Amino acid sequence: xxxxxxxxxxxxxxxxxxxxxxxxxxxxxxxxxxVGIIGANGAGKSTLLMLLNGILTPFQGDxxxxxxxxxxxxxxxxxxxxxMVFQDPDDQLFMTTVYDDVAxxxxxxxxxxxxxxxxxxxxxxxxxIAHLKxxxxxxxxxxxxxxxxIATVLSMSPDILFLDEPTSSLDPKSRRRLMNIxxxxxHTKIITSHDLDMVLELCSRVIVLKNGQVIAxxxxxxxxxxxxxxxxxxxxxxxxxxxxxxxxKTKPDADFR
Amino acid sequence: MSNIVNAIYNxxxxxxxxxxxxxxxxxxxxxxLLATLVYTVVLVSYDKYAIIALLPxxxxxxxxxxxGRIPAGPVLKRLLYxxxxxxxxxxxxxxxxxxxxxxxxxxxxxxxxxFISIVIKGSLAVTSALLLIATTGMDGIALSLRELKVPKIFxxxxxLTYRYISVLLEEAARTLQAYxxxxxxxxGIKRVVWGPLLxxxxxxxxxxxxxxxxxxxxxxxxxxxxxxxxxxxxxxxxMYVMGWGTFFAASRAVNLPLxxxxxxxxxxx
Numbered sequence: 371x372x373x374x375x376x377x378x379x380x381x382x383x384x385x386x387x388x389x390x391x392x393x394x395x396x397x398x399x400x401x402x403x404x405v406g407i408i409g410a411n412g413a414g415k416s417t418l419l420m421l422l423n424g425i426l427t428p429f430q431g432d433x434x435x436x437x438x439x440x441x442x443x444x445x446x447x448x449x450x451x452x453x454m455v456f457q458d459p460d461d462q463l464f465m466t467t468v469y470d471d472v473a474x475x476x477x478x479x480x481x482x483x484x485x486x487x488x489x490x491x492x493x494x495x496x497x498x499i500a501h502l503k504x505x506x507x508x509x510x511x512x513x514x515x516x517x518x519x520i521a522t523v524l525s526m527s528p529d530i531l532f533l534d535e536p537t538s539s540l541d542p543k544s545r546r547r548l549m550n551i552x553x554x555x556x557h558t559k560i561i562t563s564h565d566l567d568m569v570l571e572l573c574s575r576v577i578v579l580k581n582g583q584v585i586a587x588x589x590x591x592x593x594x595x596x597x598x599x600x601x602x603x604x605x606x607x608x609x610x611x612x613x614x615x616x617x618x619k620t621k622p623d624a625d626f627r
Numbered sequence: 628m629s630n631i632v633n634a635i636y637n638x639x640x641x642x643x644x645x646x647x648x649x650x651x652x653x654x655x656x657x658x659x660l661l662a663t664l665v666y667t668v669v670l671v672s673y674d675k676y677a678i679i680a681l682l683p684x685x686x687x688x689x690x691x692x693x694x695g696r697i698p699a700g701p702v703l704k705r706l707l708y709x710x711x712x713x714x715x716x717x718x719x720x721x722x723x724x725x726x727x728x729x730x731x732x733x734x735x736x737x738x739x740x741x742f743i744s745i746v747i748k749g750s751l752a753v754t755s756a757l758l759l760i761a762t763t764g765m766d767g768i769a770l771s772l773r774e775l776k777v778p779k780i781f782x783x784x785x786x787l788t789y790r791y792i793s794v795l796l797e798e799a800a801r802t803l804q805a806y807x808x809x810x811x812x813x814x815g816i817k818r819v820v821w822g823p824l825l826x827x828x829x830x831x832x833x834x835x836x837x838x839x840x841x842x843x844x845x846x847x848x849x850x851x852x853x854x855x856x857x858x859x860x861x862x863x864x865x866m867y868v869m870g871w872g873t874f875f876a877a878s879r880a881v882n883l884p885l886x887x888x889x890x891x892x893x894x895x896x
Contacts, residue, residue, distance in 0.1 A: 461835065461839050461841075464839055466645075470766075474843075474853075477854075506643065506646075522846065
């Protein structure tokens with residue numbers, strides 16, 4: 371798996387109630403790319419992430435991670451290379467201490483304990499919460515919980531990071547801290563979010579979904595400033611590129627089409 | 628509503644107690660589990676009329692609580708939750724066993740004696756189990772059960788049940804909060820909404836449990852809980868089990884309070 375390519379080939383998925391959430395999605399994300407997947411509620415973002423992680427199996431189409439096709443026999447091997455950060459950190463933190471939570475993945479990989487400890491401390495330091503290692507996860511603030519959730523996947527040394535709404539329910543300061551942490555990562559990052567300003571700042575490429583289909587895929591700046599297309603997808607141009615509510619001026623580098 | 632929030636807090640409080648550092652906390656989990664198992668088995672092996680002979684068995688929970696710096700409040704509070712069940716088990720004895728037993732020259736109903744004996748045995752057994760959780764934690768108990776070759780599936784079931792209790796309680800707390808904010812002037816929950824409310828809580832809990840399970844699988848969970856460096860039993864751990872084992876066996880073989888009483892009265896004479 372020298373090139374951490376993430377490829378979706380003609381993916382189709384319907385939920386048991388018949389709702390078709392993903393309707394023929396294809397794209398290829400290369401090593402080190404930072405990609406934002408955006409779209410209105412129900413556009414298929416979370417379903418797509420679950421398909422890419424192998425939590426859901428597509429009815430049709432393939433997911434290819436690092437030149438290996440995702441199927442039952444390759445699932446465990448591929449999952450060791452992926453790190454998924456859930457929207458609600460409480461879903462991800464289930465052990466009694468932050469340390470044990472971060473160590474959960476490496477221990478499942480049967481890594482020896484001194485090495486587990488090194489990985490845990492390094493992951494906690496990367497997200498800046500090494501001092502919280504002995505705390506119970508339910509005692510942490512929302513921002514600390516999010517950082518701990520990210521540390522739980524970093525300790526697995528993944529090549530590709532999937533983040534589902536990473537900035538939701540964070541206060542502005544915690545949001546900024548998290549964005550700075552994510553900026554420092556060299557992993558391939560695939561981020562679904564409604565926080566378009568964060569996407570603009572962190573992602574070089576954006577994929578826009580609507581009704582389970584890709585309606586745009588290209589450089590973040592080109593797509594996020596395309597007002598017509600954003601509105602068609604049920605979105606808005608990022609707030610930082612909109613007119614100032616006080617002076618009515620637009621940011622000098624904003625380029626609306 | 629506040630009861631549920633309290634329940635969540637209470638579950639977590641035991642996790643916190645288990646993370647303290649003391650002589651008892653540092654013992655190998657298996658040593659603590661074995662001592663508690665032997666204690667319970669010896670306790671229930673006593674004659675149904677035994678009361679005075681049970682007194683030395685108070686020493687074990689008192690010692691564990693004191694040495695482990697476990698406050699009495701949380702343990703006694705949980706004991707109170709189980710107490711009605713213990714009382715129910717023994718309640719019919721005073722009705723059916725109407726015999727008379729003479730104790731210290733006083734006639735006492737045998738049924739009541741059995742009832743008191745059941746309450747004491749039950750309370751002591753539950754207290755020792757609670758102290759085991761408060762000084763070892765569920766992870767440690769799971770580890771020792773695996774060392775006793777208890778099948779993986781049962782241990783996992785125990786661990787996940789413990790994990791999901793708080794998930795269920797959190798969902799219930801949220802649902803009830805939403806209900807109480809819109810149910811003005813009503814005490815409790817109206818019977819007509821019991822069904823939808825319970826269904827809602829169940830569905831949401833299943834959903835949440837599914838997400839947690841997915842998060843575990845994504846981090847390589849294959850049905851085995853690893854808790855890191857598994858501690859090796861030290862001589863102190865063996866001595867702990869042997870020491871308590873000897874004490875329990877001696878208490879079972881000799882009625883210590885009676886023997887002490889005889890010794891003292893004999894000395895006085």
